[in-house]
Amino acid sequence: MAPSEYAEPLNEIHVLGDIAMMFPGEKLEGDAKNMTVTNHEKANRHFFMKSIAGMR
Numbered sequence: 001m002a003p004s005e006y007a008e009p010l011n012e013i014h015v016l017g018d019i020a021m022m023f024p025g026e027k028l029e030g031d032a033k034n035m036t037v038t039n040h041e042k043a044n045r046h047f048f049m050k051s052i053a054g055m056r
Contacts, residue, residue: 019046 037044
């Protein structure tokens with residue numbers, strides 16, 4: 001099992017890439033601290049990851 005310091009950011013990148021592929025040609029801007037897509041409401045609905053309490 002990978003330590004969360006490594007695994008969480010890697011997983012976030014993977015999820016963001018998946019969401020970006022759903023909206024080709026559109027620029028998505030994110031707020032990493034709040035784990036949201038800030039400029040595209042429909043894309044933001046797909047980004048539902050929440051950090052485990054105390055891990056970030």
